[in-house]
Amino acid sequence: MALGSVCRSMGRNAHRTLVTEVTTHCSTLRLFLTLVALLCLPSFSYSVLNQTSASAACSYLQNTLGTGVVLPSEDQYQSTSEGNWVQTAWASPSCVIQPTTTDQVSQAVSYLAQIGVHFAIRSGGHSPAPLGANINDGVLFDMSGFNNVEYCAQQGIAVVGTGMRWGDVYHYLDQYNVTVVGGRILQVGVGGLTLGSGLSYLTDMYGLACDNVKSFEVVLANGSVVNANQHSHGDLWWALKGGSNNFGVVTRFTFTTYPTGNVWGGYRVYTLDALPALFDALLQYQSAPVKDRYANLMMQAFPLNETLGVLLNMVYNKPVEAPAAFAPFYDIPTIADTVHIQPMTDFLASQVPPSLPRLNWYATSFKIDATLFKTVEKIVTTSPELDTIRNLTAGSIAVGWQPISTNAIAAGLVRGGNALGLENVNQTWLAIDVGWWDAEDDTTANEATASLIARIEDAARSSGQYVDYIFMNDAAVTQNVIGHYGAGNVARLRAVQRRYDPQEVFQKLVPGGFKLPPQGHEGRPRLIEGSQATPCLVDPRGYPMFLTDGVGWWAHKQTWQITRHWHGIPTKFYGPEDLRGSKAPADLQQGGAEIGTEHREMHTIPPYQQPDNLAVQTGQVWTPSSAVRKGRIRLMLIPPSDMESLGMSTLKNSNPYLGKTITAFEGGIVTRVIDHPHDSSRVFAYEVTFNLQHPRVVAVAAQKPPLHFHPYQEEYIEVLEGRLAVEIEGVEHILGPTDGEFKLRPWCNHRLYSPVTELEAQAKEDNDEWDGERTVFLLSGQDTDQMFRLDTVFFENWYAYQDLIVVKGEKANLVQVMSHAA
Template sequence: MAFLKSLRLFWTFHLLVFIVADGIGGPRAHTLCQHLDDSTHIEVVRPNEADYEALRTENWAQTAWQMPTCIVRPRNTEHLQKVIPKLVASNVSFTVRSGGHCPHAGAGNLNNGILIDMSYFNHFTYDERRAVVEIGTGLRWGEVYAQLDKYQVTVVGGRVADVGVGGLTLGGGLSWLSDLYGLVADNVLNFEVVLANGAVINANLEHHPDLFWALKGGATNFGIVTKIRLKTFPIHQVWGGFRFHPISDLPLLMDAMFEYQSRSINDPYANMMIMASPTNDTVGVIVTLIYLQPKIQPDVFEPFYRVNSILDTTQLQTLTEFIISNPLPNSTTRFDWASTTLKPNKLLYQDLANISVRSTSIEQIHSVTAGTLLFGFQPICSSAVRAGHARGGNALGLESVDQTWVVIDAVWWWSDDDDTVHSAVQSVVTEIYDRSTERDLSLPFLFMNDANWDQDVIASYGRSSVEKLRSVQKIYDPSQIFQRLKSGYFKLP
């Protein structure tokens, strides 16, 4: 109660002096950068300094590159406790970057404001007796897996090694282990959070359980998460890899995925994904298969074995080796993505196969320089949702049914084509949503980690979840600093 009373007093004072934010940076941002540089021991990188260019373009996709007024690089929680209240007092726009994997402009970077770079938050401590690891949110998942390999254990973490710990976790986070243990956020035991008033709190099932729940899918609307504690699991050797197919095989592969999802006995050690690219003239479909035990060609994937592949890289390997084999596009390219969710259905899957090769949006994207369109189909078993409920629940409002999370990716070269490509991505997502709605198979949920900047993600969680998130915000960020001063997307509606 003493904590909440002091928090109310702090915000009562700041609400009295609150003024309009400093536009997109303006002179107050320059003044604050200078002040932080002169009066603290915190690293501040400004545009005239050698490291600035490399740091401002650290984000994975070129579409996210921006021109911050300065880049602040705190080394510990105490540094953040100094920086955040100064941002609030100066009313300066800011953002926070963990791995910088989200490709949208203003996500993990910004123009004319302060970028807080979390890369020094690389804390790693493994408690082998308790099978618990504590990691800094500036780490990337590949670094986490490599450290845990020494103990032949892993965590429910990102599927791509380069993705940052912080952003993925706060968006929910999809893992190859999710059918077994739920989403990444569901497996967090504790969040260390710095609030807008500089207070540091630990949110878990016993302390601040309301904030603990909200951070599992509620993004950066409440504070800056500096560390997370996760349970580890004894999974090390797996079987998996990629099977490559021509685009003409897509209808057969969609049938195989429906058969895989319709099996009478769920095997949570199995996971897979189909990625189709109608704009690729050589390999049009990549099927990712993984089995979380060292079992060669498990029977659960038999529907896919019946479709002959051009190339098959499946083999016994460590989970880390499997994850780092997932390639990323060159970071000099521009990137856009969006998501939608639907229930598995054989006829609908054939509709999706048809849309994937015949949508008018394909030619729209193919017409721009290096324009590439990809359709990702990600089966989510109801066991993943139930595992989340068993671990204290999350903010996502997921229905406990088998479902498929669809992601549409687009890649291109030039900024002049941004609007053309974005319009095409919107169109194809709408086309898929309309078809699934016609068949009464659409689900409202939007997966934040795959969502577009103009999709109303948190509203898709449902009214009760949104109301609960707002009530948590009123307690921990009543002046809505992270809603208003922090740039980026996926705010509370």
């Protein structure tokens, strides 16, 4: 392939080939090396996980690997084992191996997996998490030898070694006037930041760092090397976007590059008493109806610092002085101001990392709300935990606000999506950094900061503004980060882990860092994009239904179980007998005031614990909207027979098509027009059933329906039964009932289908109970004033058109195609 000839590279690592070539080239060599490694294995058993076996493994690797292996007896041991940014992450590995080629990584990983020795992976070493990127009594992979960057102008990509620092990457790419989406501080490492998602000053324009990885070169647990990208190992590609060290050792990242140049940026410093004014400004900045994507900022307050009150880093990604996006900040008096027009990399070089021997950080997220902002301000300036930290030697604290807009989330989705399960709302990712001096203060510092974060989370929850997401790169390792990606995403991550690492090497032998949550800790179901659901009253089909934190879920069966954690929120369960024959409580009729105390049960379920299974005979569950708004969740189970007497049959009957059934493919696809069960603003809602065993559907199973788009309306898909493939701009997403709603944006080319053969194979592999009989999903759309809109007539046409093209093999007619771009 001629790609190499148009690419330019930097670094002492002699690897010059592009990622695509690396695998082909390596596969034979790798097989040979793996065989050699296996033949030469000393006779260790998998269960011998102790210092001796780790030390013996180090000697073996030193003799066979052909690269640096630093043993404790050697001079460089101290500097390599203490190569992590802060002391809290230092450890005493049995040896540090320093591979420079993918084959060396492959050989070492497969060997350690075979003999069951623990290991850790370190790229830049900037995670402060104890034992996240270092290890005691095990082997540390120091990936700093992967220090090559290669730019391919024709493809608009840069292939970057995991051991590089962002500064080296940016400086190299500057000569071509391009950059990549990466870290905001030049010293930080590429590998950990990207695998933890990666927040950049370009995120509002192009998404997170992980969203911009076109391909990951990964060494798997069995030593094989794969390139995970959209077209090959797409499930692993998705999983690595937020999956950290759970799936393999990533050696190289192929990033999309973007043009770069001068920006208007720098920092402004304020006294702490400017904080209320800064919060008002922040609120206005984040609430802009159309957020300017070129504007980015991070604000940090230092409540324990005598001189430095608040630091505002701001950048406008164009050489435009004082753009309107930052106007709310302009009148607030500063004590220092460095903002000016300068090259992007110079702006980044002005951001200096803190320098403290011991450090940790904790993260939480919430929406944009004036009252909550004031509460948070009070918590971080007056809480008693501040005194605790102040009393530690060199105790200090920095509270960082990072505005994330829906632009960033959309940018990730159009690039194929990630594993993070982000809610499509403007939000703040808050990080509290705590620094101190002495190891003996570790527990006090951590407990005080965790307690501050808990106060903020409580405030966010009780105001209804909590966002169920913890940003990994700012999180403490004790926070269940991946458990907050949502149960659907965790299930997908587990499926990827079972496929690529069936022996769970990266779960069991790589103990440090942010791991996949254990069963029962996987978080609650969530919408894939956007929490569009509003509390609802009636499921037209009489199925039981329940609703939590504004997210509605269906249960098709007569009995169901609640299998989610409830964050310690007091939860009331009402049995049908509470209401049978009685009058509806006043608050029920009014739509949800506080329910009185005369009701039966109150369960408080601690975080991450499942409530007792709750079986509902035919009935409905209803949650008052005010309870959701107040962050409390209550379930009310009402037998259908009592619905009418309780005045709950509120189904509007205004839709002239309501109840109408459209059949296509001679009954293979059945579409029933319904009122949307939890969002009355949807202009249409259908329950679509694909009868997968129907001969007309079986006959076209290998064919995909035509791609189409809608210019004005957002379309929503929620799988109720089976699985559905949604292909958007060439990227396939497999959705199931735990995945929540999936939003399709206007202008995105898409198609929906049930990929029978893949599904069967996957279900078999996952040991799922899916019977392959039907796929049932809710399809609905947003309203629009535009003349051409999606409605029932459109769908009648659409299926007739599919019959014509897919089944009868006729050619697409331009007029018809255009009418379907409604």
